[in-house]
Amino acid sequence: MLVVVPVAMLAASILRPRGDVWSQQWETRLPGELWSTAVLLAGVAVCSTVLGAGLAWLTAAYRFPGSRQFGWMLILPLAIPSYILGFLTLSTVGRTGPLQGWWRDTFGQDAWFPPIESMAGAIATFSLVLFPYVYLLTRAALRDQAAGAYFAARTLGAGPNEAARRVVLPLVRPAIAAGAAVVMMETLTDFATVQYFGVDTVSVGVFRIWRGTYDRDAASEIATLVLAFALLAIGFERIARGRARYGQSGGAGAGIEPRRLTGWRAGAATAVCGGVVMLAFAGPVIRLGEWAIREQLTDRAFSDTRGYGGYLWHSLQLVAITVVVCVAAAILIANAQRFGNRRITRLSARASAVGYAVPGPVVGIGVLLTVVGLDGLLETIGLDLPGAVTTGSLLVLVYAYAIRFLAPGLGAVEAGIGQVPDEMTASARTLGATPARTMWKVHLPLSRASLFTAAVLVGVDALKELPIVLLLRPFGFDTLPVWVYNLASESRFQQAALPAISIVAVALIPVILLARQLDRPDP
């Protein structure tokens, strides 16, 4: 219920069509923006699927030098926010960066170099940042579900590739589809990083109109297009998932028996994995580290880092509270679904998807309006809570975060609950356990792994989040991403390296824990 109200207000404030701006935009920007959005989403979806699913299969089904290490290292790029990779890419391989500078010095001023500030550059950057979502979900599905079927197919005489194609692929299709949907949502709602590459999507259009014409209504109309794309993405996921359900009875958990690769194949596999890790993680981290160190050696260093402890502490606080709230809500919703009354819970699930599909600031404004309305309502009842206890407080921020990040948490928890066989729930209930007790004693322990995944996905997202915290935070509550924004918005990228690398470092902890868990078989 709490989820639906602000989303409804959001939708209400969004769906207020007004003639003049709409038609003017259609004549000028919108067609281009629609096309760019479609191309970007398709490109990123395809590339991250190929990368994510392909690498997942490579590391799960084959043994080659480094395959175990790459197995978990390929998740690490999750720790890097897209806006950081965006400005890193541009300052390293962009037109005014050192690589192209060297190129021009060696081959002449007008020597051709593939343009980074382009759709291709954007697709490449987003794919590198987002493929771990597909990778993660595919690996988990491979481990849990595919092993038994693959083994059976091989025993029945199918060759390895045939078994992979005809048996494993359909089984992991839901996971791949879910991953691709997440990737598309994340790309769709980005309005800052895309601009580095000169790509104008509908999200960029929303902000250009909102900030430039001071007209929230006009911006809202374009936001409906963002929602439309989101619905398309969700629809695509439904179709791609096919009619497969999560939860074949429990997972075998032991994983597919890996085949050893030799010769050039082994070398190629290692090279591909190594290359991806380098590009998506190691390279950026090294560059950030280099900048941070160089920056520490300047005079500015001391005054800049004065607030470091505060930023870190606030980030951690916010993440911890958000994770608790989101996971708890997800558990309640997913379990309620199991215990009957599917319609309300399905509505909540769809509503939470909207929160994820809409750009951050739009969620922020929606929540703000809701909360202000709530304040007004309370006042009429006679409850005058001190000052802006609701608007300027941490509670509002967490609330907005909960709306925004419920979707990934819910997805993971639902998948986990789905693996608990219906029979088990039924037996528990027949033995007299109440729903709450069943949830506590049966469902939660069995889906521990997915709860952990949910916590990590929500936590890492909350740690990296920028637009909402920028808009809604109370006084004195600055987080690490806010610090990065203050510097990056003034193009002080080198100074932003220290907070940037701190975000990555903190995010790495849960990400690595998750990665280790991936290799460990089910209890």
Added chain:
Amino acid sequence: MSTSRPRPRTVVRLGALGVAGITVASACGGGGDALQIYSGRHYGSEVAFERFEEETGIEVEFLVGNDAELRERIAAEGEETEADVYITVDAGNLAAAAEQGLFQPISSTVLDEAIPAELRDPDGLWYGFTIRARTIMYNTERIGVDEVPTTYEELAEPEWAGRVCMRVSTNVYQQSLVASLIATHGEAEALRIVEGWAANAEIVGNDILLIESIAEGVCDIGVANHYYLGRKLEEDRNYPVDLIWANQDDRGVHVNTSGGGVTRYSSKPAEAQQLLEWLATDGQNVLVDASHEYPANPSTTPAALITEEFGTDFIRDTLNASVFGSLNADAVRLMDEAGYD
């Protein structure tokens, strides 16, 4: 039968937690005695506010963010807003806030004498404190200073095709520049000029990238805010980019201003006014020196670097910021029509 709702006991427990949470959160939120500022200025303003605290003993708390979003927040918060002062980096947002009724008028002889008329609102709703000139820059090694075009309008001429860099239309400073063109020339002529720009220019994401592009020879000419060049020159005095002041033979170079006003529902209007007055007088240097901006107060001496490199004697377009602020929406639409990215 099986219920889909959590048991009453659980609900009560969650409710108690919620109330506790709100109480805790309310204890954390709300500043009480401090003067509270929503500021679109990012880097470096803490120094100015700290100096104000030292000199006057008034405690200051500030929240940094994006101009437009902070304005939305103040508007949404309405009477409950905690902000006493709203400071922006662009005059367009000041004008928009004034139009939305977010400021309260103040009458202050100190402010009226310190800040020239074109840099403040005629009704005392807001005052500009710094000057940001958006002017023409060029690569000193690739083009001689006599060949550099001297007006914004000239940049639309076909001879400059492929040699110009401009900033994206989503940027508020570029929007203000186009708005000033509309105010000066009217929509039809402004459209023609911007179409010329769109045909000639390489569109770049931000001013620093733009200046770097000029230095790298990707383009010979560009239009950017002067203080970014100041920052580059501070790092390297031999940087191969220099600026000329645009339109010196007619209306003068386009200037934007960063300033602020007292919010309508501020709980401390007297202290807020004191802050504004301080920023316009004693606080001018600490505000503008580190950021290489020019002070709005004509009796303040600008920082040494920009005085030496750029000079202080140039003609400024005296178009009042509220005029180009109110034309911002038209500027955005015009850029759309002109095909300017």
